[in-house]
Structure formats: C-alpha cells, structure tokens
Amino acid sequence: MNEKLKADIEKFKARLRVLRRPLRKMLRPLRYLHPKRYLTRLDRYIIAKFIGTYIYSIILIISISIVFDVNENLAKFSTYGAPLKAIVFDYYANFVPYFANLFSPLFVFIAVIFFTSKLAGNSEIIAMLAAGVSFKRLLRPYMLSAAIIALLNYYLGAQIIPHGNVVRQDFEALYKNKKKTLSANNVQLMVAPGVIAYLQQYDDRMKTGYGFSLDKFENKKLVSHMTASIIRYDSISDTRYHWKAQNYKIRTLKGLREEIQSGEMLDTMIMMEPMDLVFSEGQQETLTSPELLRYISKQEERGSSNVVPYEVEYHKRISMSFASFILTLIGVSLSSRKRKGGMGLYLGIGLALSFSYILLMTISSTFAINADTPAILAAWIPNILYAFIAYFCYKQAPN
Numbered sequence: 001m002n003e004k005l006k007a008d009i010e011k012f013k014a015r016l017r018v019l020r021r022p023l024r025k026m027l028r029p030l031r032y033l034h035p036k037r038y039l040t041r042l043d044r045y046i047i048a049k050f051i052g053t054y055i056y057s058i059i060l061i062i063s064i065s066i067v068f069d070v071n072e073n074l075a076k077f078s079t080y081g082a083p084l085k086a087i088v089f090d091y092y093a094n095f096v097p098y099f100a101n102l103f104s105p106l107f108v109f110i111a112v113i114f115f116t117s118k119l120a121g122n123s124e125i126i127a128m129l130a131a132g133v134s135f136k137r138l139l140r141p142y143m144l145s146a147a148i149i150a151l152l153n154y155y156l157g158a159q160i161i162p163h164g165n166v167v168r169q170d171f172e173a174l175y176k177n178k179k180k181t182l183s184a185n186n187v188q189l190m191v192a193p194g195v196i197a198y199l200q201q202y203d204d205r206m207k208t209g210y211g212f213s214l215d216k217f218e219n220k221k222l223v224s225h226m227t228a229s230i231i232r233y234d235s236i237s238d239t240r241y242h243w244k245a246q247n248y249k250i251r252t253l254k255g256l257r258e259e260i261q262s263g264e265m266l267d268t269m270i271m272m273e274p275m276d277l278v279f280s281e282g283q284q285e286t287l288t289s290p291e292l293l294r295y296i297s298k299q300e301e302r303g304s305s306n307v308v309p310y311e312v313e314y315h316k317r318i319s320m321s322f323a324s325f326i327l328t329l330i331g332v333s334l335s336s337r338k339r340k341g342g343m344g345l346y347l348g349i350g351l352a353l354s355f356s357y358i359l360l361m362t363i364s365s366t367f368a369i370n371a372d373t374p375a376i377l378a379a380w381i382p383n384i385l386y387a388f389i390a391y392f393c394y395k396q397a398p399n
Helices: 002-033 041-079 084-102 104-121 124-130 135-175 289-302 308-335 344-370 375-395
Strands: 183-192 195-203 208-218 221-233 242-254 257-269
Touching: 041 084, 041 104, 041 135, 084 104, 084 135, 104 124, 104 135, 104 308, 104 344, 124 135, 135 289, 135 308, 183 289, 289 308, 308 344, 308 375, 344 375
Parallel strands: none
Antiparallel strands: 183 195, 195 208, 208 221, 221 242, 242 257
16 A cells, blocks of 8 residues: 555656646746845845834824824813724824825935935945945935835825725814814705706705705706705615705796696705715815815816815825935935034935925915915925925935
C-alpha cells in the first residue's frame, strides 16, 4: 500500500514539473506589477517617513483640536442634555475625519518639512545628492506619497465624509444650538419644463406642505391647474418624487371647455424632493460628489440661483486634492538644504504659505458665493497661484 502511495506521489510531482514551465510563462507579465520593481529602498524609506509623519501630525493636531472643542462646547452639551454616546459616536467620530480632510494640505506640508529638515540636518540629503541622485529623482517618492494622500482625501471627501456630515449636523442642530432650517414659506420652483409648483408653507420635519398648487403651461398657455390643501412626501416609497395630495382639485383647460376633477386623496409623481424646498447652511457638505452633480444639473434646469455653493463645493473637493502636490513641492524645496542657523525661518515661511493657502481658498469660495466669480475659477485660483510659488521654490532648491 505504501509503495503504491509513493508511486502516485511521484506521478503527481512529475505532472507538476510538466505544468510548471508553461505556468511560469503565463505569470511572467505579473512581475511588472510588483511595486518593488519600481520602488527602490530609498523610495520606500521616504514614503514610509512621509506617510508615518503625516498620520502622526494628524493625530497630534486633531487631538489638540478635540481638547479645545470639548472645553468650548461642554457647557452646551450639558445644557441641552447630550448623551455621551451621541457626543462620542455622532459628533466626534465625524468631527475628526471632517477636519482632518479639511486641513489635510496643512498636515501634508507639516509632515514634509518636519522629516525632510531632519534628513537634511543629518546630512542624508547631501549623501543622496552626492551618490548621484538628482533632486528631480528625489522628488519621486514625495510625489508618489502625495498622490496616495490626494486620492485618499478625494475619496473620503467625495463619498465617505458627506454621510458623516449628515449625522454631525443633526447633532449640532440638537445639542449645539445651531438650528437647521426646517420650514419655508412661499416656495415657487419649476419642477419640469413648463411646470411650476408653489407651496404657501412647508414643514421639513413632517415632510408636509400646505397651500399647494401646480400649473402646467404649453406654448405659454395654462392647460392644467392643480390645487391641494395638504401635500405630503412619501418617504417610504420605493420610488422618488412620490407625493400624496389631500383635498385636491384639478382643472384641465381645453380651449373654451374646462374639466374639473376633485377628491380627498391622490397619489402623484411630482419632480421635486424635500431638499429642493428647504436650504440650510452647510447642506452642500452632506451630498456626495455624484449627488452634487445631479443636484447642480437639476437646479440649473430649473433656473435656480442657489446653485453656486454646490458648484464651489464640488470643484473645491478636486482642487484640495491637488494642493497635496503643490505644498509637498514647496515643503521639500524649502527644507532639503542643510543650514547652519536651523530651519526656524524656513519653517515659519512654509507654515505662513500653507496657512495663507487655506485662507485664500476660503476667501475665493466666499467671493464665488457672494459675487459673480465662476465657481471653478474660484476653486482653482489658489492652486494656480501657489503652483507658481512652488515652481519658484523648486528652482531655488539644491541640485
């Protein structure tokens, strides 16, 4: 029995040896996908330093921010009776990623200038350049790290953080005295081409409107007029735009003839949603980027004037990701030279540049919302300006 088993094992090994060669040929192209083929030990060393220092700076600064925020809002939390579970999981669990992503360019710059100045102080940068590594080649692991951070920041800002902002803003409305707008009066909007809806009053808590009318026009002539004393959005429906009208009346005009239909309850589809009727501060931060695009497109078709904050938010999420590359280049250029007097002056210059970048981003967004500046231009002006500053710093860097 043992002899037979050994013979079977030998046959199986022989078959494996036969299949090994074609299998190696099939898997040979995969070696080009291995990261070590493109990343040297120097690249991996710098990337590990960059990412590690970036995470460390986030933990350090956000921890300090939480301490100050707790100190500022503790009285409000106790006054409004905020439970500990809601404070931890609804507020601070969403507070941390929101502000970490918001100030990510600052954290990138601090990480770069901190560990690069340390490398320069230990003469490691000098040794790299003396070994034949050009400054442009030295920038490769920095830019690769910046790309990883930029992609992560964009994904978080476009897909993950908006969902957390909904929970955080609801908490602030309940326990921080930042009341959300929950009602609207005299709302009029175009829900479809030639279709105008009007609500005398709308309550967002109940998803209910009062004094509703819906007018349909064809060739600038009124063809249908619907009124309802109460209209309520069906939030549990499987389809969107599902409304229930109470005490409705529909007048259909056909030339000189008029047809009237009335009843107590009518299920109807109207191309509007509760978020189209009530606008609260920071609402654009609660929408993912695909939702922002759909909302902007829908509001532009209606001719709405409140679309600018949503356009600014959409373009700012993209432009903030590119800020990682710009501030990384500035940070490396300023801190890669070894100086006798230390890095105090250049660290101060770099921090001033990074803070002024964030300030300019805020100012340009405000101008876009309150003035006639195009949203895409306002979002990209800081990047364009600081790209020239980064190029100037790069030209002054050691070679």
